[in-house]
Amino acid sequence: MQKSNEKVRVRFAPSPTGGLHLGGVRTVLYNYLFAKKNGGKFILRIEDTDQTRFVDGAEQYIYDCLKWCGLEPDESPLHGGDYGPYRQSERKASYREYAEQLVKNGNAYYAFDTTQDLEEMRANFKTDLNPSPQYDAHVRMKMKNSLTLSPEEVDNLLKTNTPHVIRIKMPSNEMISFTDMIHQEVSFDSNTVDDKVLLKADGMPTYHLAVVVDDYLMKITHAFRGEEWLSSAPVHILLWKYLFGLDQMPQWAHLPLILGPNGKLSKRDGAKFGFPVYAMNWTDPRSNEFTEGFKEKGFLPSAFVNLLALLGWNDGTEKELFSLDELIHQFSIERVHKSGAKFDYEKAKWFNQEWIKQSVADELLSDVKQILEAKDVIITDVDFLKSIIELVKDRCVLMTDFYEQSVYFFKAPQTLDIEAVKPKWNKAKSDFFSEFCTQLEASNDWDTITIETIFKNLATEKNIKPGELQLPMRIMLVGGKFGPAVFEIANKIGKAATINRINTTLVELNH
């Protein structure tokens, strides 16, 4: 089945109907990794055959997400390529030809049933044992189609442009089986599969026809998709057999689903449990419904890709942190799991934290700068910012945490956790800080050691334990009980700001 001398070509084929969720990005990732690992091509194809669901901006959004993730396609409507068009709507005319060919060969037929006819059929055949009757061998001879109508009638209907679809004619008593790269042998009894519509009344193909025709025309060698497609695989297998031959068919890989806290992961889960579901922020232009993205939530693309890769795959060792390059090197489809995985936001955050920790300031700089500037922090000295990043990055889980972890290096805290010191505050401590300011003012040097030495000597002199004074000082400089060593902070913010912040707080405490 695998054409060993042919170049690996894989595709991700989303429909431009809305945001790109976790599962979608992971499908992209596995496609990408497989292609790069095998020196092949990764193709992006836009499946825009459902004109009623088309959403403005959704296609551009997909490019943006792939770009952010660092998973850019080799061929796409945007990137070009030799196997275009890369948008299914632009291939409309040829689908009809393939569908007609199937009719001619007796593997498909015209159906003239109206929506109403179908509803009636479903109502009439509905029983307790069969709550959703299908358009299949049991009913097709009772419907209005080219199997039941005379050739003249069919001809006439066609000539008068009567709305119609083309349906596949499922054979009886046939075992349809194939080897999935993940599930191994999968088989279906053709009697349980219905006569799926291949070509819609508007002349557009359904997914079933389009995916087969396009994969053939684009010379796709391996087809990765979510497991929700597994049950329609028999239709695709048959189409390949009828149209192009099974020896031309790509190898299938049905990827396990990513689940939410209770079942299938939905954007609702994200809103409900407070975690992002889409790669990037997305606002539906129709409903104005907003769905949060991993990017804006504060995830690093490297962490996002890493955590997605590990949701359904691992290399068999204890290693969990992988760069994209390492993933390309280590990835193997054989080690992709069969079963769905529940998405765990806590673990996702851990991946991000690890990536922040192992990044150097330079790599984080532009993102952090942007985050701070968006919140009106003015950055004048980039090197200073870099040193701050080094100082606080171990405390950040999300990139957005850099704001609260570093604002106080740039401006005096807006709110002070006075309650943290007030209970143990007294005149002696107050005097200590006044004197401390005087001594700082007089000092010619300004570095961590000097500040700490002055502080400790004075504390000893006043007979107060330095430890009891450190928390108040922290509150004065930072505003809360967090951050790196206080003397380091004092050093960074400078003499003037340090003295100023101490004095300001002193006023408030002694009030």
Added chain:
RNA sequence: GCCGCGUUGGUCAAGAGGUUAAGACGCCUCCCUUUCACGGAGGAAUCACGGGUUCGAGUCCCGUACGUGGUACCA
């Protein structure tokens, strides 16, 4: 209902007939640190159930249960 796929701690998972059933996240305890983190040391917690096969089963087979997907002129 029918069809498909799946089932190792709360979550992600290693495991391919013989192991004290790895590891990670989360949780708890302690150490480091008179802040918060990082880091370090420990701890609690698992093979869905029932039958086989076998000297021996988390691993193989069959049932059951549960989960999940499909059952559209949506993808």
